[in-house]
Amino acid sequence: MSAGAALEFRVAIREAIVEEMERDESVVFFGEDIAAEQGGVFAVTPGIQERFGTERVFDTPISELAITGAAFGAAVTGLRPIIEIMFGDFMGLAMDSLINQSAKYWYLSREQRSVPLVVRSAVGGGGRFGAIHSQTHATWFQGVPGLKIAFPSSPAEAKGLLKAAIRDDNPVIFLEHKRLYSVKAQAPAPGEVLPLGQARVARPGRDLTIVSAGKGVPDALEAAGQLARDDRIEAEVIDLRTLRPLDIDAVLASVARTNRMLAVEEGPATGGWAAGLLGIVAEHGLHDLDDVWLLSTDELPIPYSPTLEDAFIPGAAAIASAVRERAGVVVGR
Amino acid sequence: MTVDEQIVTEAPAAYLERYGLMLLIRLFETEMQRLFLKGEVHGTTHLSAGQEAVPVGVCSALAPDDYLAGTYRGHGHALAKGTHPDALLAEMLGRVTGVCGGRAGSMNVIDAEHGLVGCFGIVGGSIAAATGAALAAKGQGRVAVAMFGDGATNHGYFHECLNFAQVLALPVVFVCENNFYGEFTPMLKVTAGGDIAGRAAAYGIPASVVDGNDLWAVREAAVEAVARARSGGGPTLLECQTYRHHGHSKADPAKYRPPEEVERWLARDPLGVAKARLAELGVSEQELSEVEETTRARMEQAVQSALAAAYPDPAGETATEFAP
Numbered sequence: 001m002s003a004g005a006a007l008e009f010r011v012a013i014r015e016a017i018v019e020e021m022e023r024d025e026s027v028v029f030f031g032e033d034i035a036a037e038q039g040g041v042f043a044v045t046p047g048i049q050e051r052f053g054t055e056r057v058f059d060t061p062i063s064e065l066a067i068t069g070a071a072f073g074a075a076v077t078g079l080r081p082i083i084e085i086m087f088g089d090f091m092g093l094a095m096d097s098l099i100n101q102s103a104k105y106w107y108l109s110r111e112q113r114s115v116p117l118v119v120r121s122a123v124g125g126g127g128r129f130g131a132i133h134s135q136t137h138a139t140w141f142q143g144v145p146g147l148k149i150a151f152p153s154s155p156a157e158a159k160g161l162l163k164a165a166i167r168d169d170n171p172v173i174f175l176e177h178k179r180l181y182s183v184k185a186q187a188p189a190p191g192e193v194l195p196l197g198q199a200r201v202a203r204p205g206r207d208l209t210i211v212s213a214g215k216g217v218p219d220a221l222e223a224a225g226q227l228a229r230d231d232r233i234e235a236e237v238i239d240l241r242t243l244r245p246l247d248i249d250a251v252l253a254s255v256a257r258t259n260r261m262l263a264v265e266e267g268p269a270t271g272g273w274a275a276g277l278l279g280i281v282a283e284h285g286l287h288d289l290d291d292v293w294l295l296s297t298d299e300l301p302i303p304y305s306p307t308l309e310d311a312f313i314p315g316a317a318a319i320a321s322a323v324r325e326r327a328g329v330v331v332g333r
Numbered sequence: 334m335t336v337d338e339q340i341v342t343e344a345p346a347a348y349l350e351r352y353g354l355m356l357l358i359r360l361f362e363t364e365m366q367r368l369f370l371k372g373e374v375h376g377t378t379h380l381s382a383g384q385e386a387v388p389v390g391v392c393s394a395l396a397p398d399d400y401l402a403g404t405y406r407g408h409g410h411a412l413a414k415g416t417h418p419d420a421l422l423a424e425m426l427g428r429v430t431g432v433c434g435g436r437a438g439s440m441n442v443i444d445a446e447h448g449l450v451g452c453f454g455i456v457g458g459s460i461a462a463a464t465g466a467a468l469a470a471k472g473q474g475r476v477a478v479a480m481f482g483d484g485a486t487n488h489g490y491f492h493e494c495l496n497f498a499q500v501l502a503l504p505v506v507f508v509c510e511n512n513f514y515g516e517f518t519p520m521l522k523v524t525a526g527g528d529i530a531g532r533a534a535a536y537g538i539p540a541s542v543v544d545g546n547d548l549w550a551v552r553e554a555a556v557e558a559v560a561r562a563r564s565g566g567g568p569t570l571l572e573c574q575t576y577r578h579h580g581h582s583k584a585d586p587a588k589y590r591p592p593e594e595v596e597r598w599l600a601r602d603p604l605g606v607a608k609a610r611l612a613e614l615g616v617s618e619q620e621l622s623e624v625e626e627t628t629r630a631r632m633e634q635a636v637q638s639a640l641a642a643a644y645p646d647p648a649g650e651t652a653t654e655f656a657p
Contacts, residue, residue, distance in 0.1 A: 028468070055471075055472070058501070060497065060500075061493070061496055061497055061500060063493035063494075063496065063497055065461065065489045065490050065493045065494075066461060066464065066490070066493035066494045066496070066497040067497075068461075069458070069460070069461020069462065069464065069465060069490060069494065070461055070464045070465035070468055070494070070497060071465060072461065072462060072465055073402070073450060073461060073462040073463060073464060073465020073466040073467075073468070073469075073477070074465040074466065074468040074469045075465070076445070076450060076451075076462075076465075076466070077400060077450065077465070077466040077469035077470065077473075077477075078469045078473065079468060079469045081465075081468075096455060096458065097458070097461055097462075100454070100455055100458065101451075101453070101458060101462065104441075105443070105451070106655070106656050107436060107652055107654075108433055108436050108437045108441050108443060109433055109437070109443040109445065109451075110433045110434040110436055110437075111656070112433075112443055112444075112445040112446070113443075113445050114656030115656075145654050146654060146655070148655070169655075169656040169657070170655045170656050245655075
């Protein structure tokens with residue numbers, strides 16, 4: 001696909017897997033229903049098994065312990081597995097091998113072997129899937145040294161970050177927001193591989209910095225557009241891209257320009273990445289700060305009913321009104 | 334040559350060497366006990382004395398580049414797979430010359446050079462690690478072995494991985510060291526059906542119950558299972574019945590075991606069983622004591638070198654969170 005053409009998010013994921021499997025024979029891909037004709041519940045990976053064969057691409061039993069444990073074992077003995085844990089919520093079953101084995105192996109073994117492993121999952125609310133098919137598991141893993149956590153915000157970002165994750169020699173938790181799968185946007189330049197651990201300025205602005213990741217980035221961009229149009233507030237939007245490593249320098253550089261920061265997280269404030277980010281920004285950038293706050297969800301499970309779920313998730317409108325309220329803008333002036 | 338013929342016709346000298354390795358493990362555990370009481374081994378440790386025939390018999394059926402995943406009761410697993418006793422003991426003492434530089438400790442030893450994928454500190458972890466290693470091994474002409482205890486057979490890892498490995502016909506051998514106690518609790522009290530080997534039938538996996546205190550029996554079963562795995566025949570479950578001479582960990586005096594039971598198993602000490610068999614095969618007293626002397630000297634050297642090694646210097650640590 002050439003640069004400039006529209007690329008769907010789910011196709012971007014598929015292209016990244018295909019290109020990396022073509023590039024490196026040690027890359028294998030397995031999970032529940034990923035090789036089935038439809039290519040998983042979100043139709044992300046159809047045709048990959050036909051292309052690379054049943055030895056490199058295969059369906060597994062519904063056994064998250066076995067899938068992640070086996071991926072770890074394979075990664076330390078010569079393969080580079082990409083696995084799919086269908087919904088991020090299911091990562092509760094998969095945590096042992098990721099936290100206690102994969103994350104620690106490089107260090108514990110005194111660098112005898114690294115663990116080149118990618119764990120893809122669909123995350124996030126808004127799909128009416130209810131409390132245990134809508135969570136974002138990034139923060140369950142964020143406090144674990146040795147893991148990387150990528151959370152792309154667009155088709156081009158998804159492709160470039162997944163290619164990087166597959167080439168990376170460390171275990172990478174890769175989050176795909178399910179409300180991004182059908183988004184179509186500009187394709188990246190052919191062969192583009194993005195760095196893991198470097199945030200990007202998704203929109204420059206001088207009045208405040210809005211930091212987010214995943215679906216929060218397009219929401220923040222939409223909110224920034226409204227604020228510019230209706231309130232003459234120019235928000236800078238920072239796309240973190242990875243929640244571990246966290247690119248503190250990029251956030252601090254932005255805050256130095258704008259002096260105000262809002263972190264937007266689709267998840268509870270307590271134990272969330274946004275709260276952690278606020279702490280680090282306060283520690284290192286207090287002299288630059290006029291204001292810093294966060295927009296997160298209630299400290300409750302994610303509800304099912306559309307009215308409840310829509311009110312629960314901080315979307316573009318909620319971000320824009322949070323900024324207006326904090327800035328003392330009178331709506332409808 | 335059939336497996337039986339291969340075992341029967343093997344020269345006694347090979348078994349004498351394996352006896353030496355079993356003795357090395359026993360001496361290693363004796364030293365661990367002594368050094369723990371002296372405060373040289375930190376935290377806790379899980380001794381495998383009494384179970385030596387299992388790892389030695391199993392590893393005797395493996396090639397050096399085959400994979401083994403062991404447990405937190407794993408000193409014997411590591412030594413049987415080829416880890417140097419000096420490096421292993423130094424690791425136990427937290428010294429810089431340890432096989433993992435003192436970063437891992439007793440429960441988490443990794444020795445990739447010798448095919449030891451790792452020893453896993455949480456029950457069941459070794460089963461999945463070996464299953465995964467078998468995914469890689471399949472394309473490398475290698476075999477992977479999981480060592481685990483009876484307690485792990487009640488774990489999700491056991492059931493998920495047996496199914497997973499059989500569905501994918503992976504070259505893996507599941508070796509249960511059934512020592513009849515999961516930590517402090519009798520196996521039969523917490524294991525429905527009480528038949529570990531029998532569980533394999535549900536997955537269509539061949540299985541057998543093996544006298545885990547008999548080096549010959551373990552080796553025979555392992556040779557057959559490894560041959561099946563290597564030739565594409567898929568996984569095997571071996572239930573090797575054995576007994577640990579010590580408690581679960583250093584915090585456990587093992588008072589829950591009836592004295593008659595302990596007596597009975599001590600009378601079938603795998604070292605004694607092997608010694609008697611070697612004598613039957615015509616190995617002389619002198620040959621035996623030569624091996625014993627060499628092994629004792631080897632262990633003594635490991636102790637001296639580990640005690641002489643430095644602790645890692647925190648200021649000199651060069652650890653990085655991520656592989657480059």
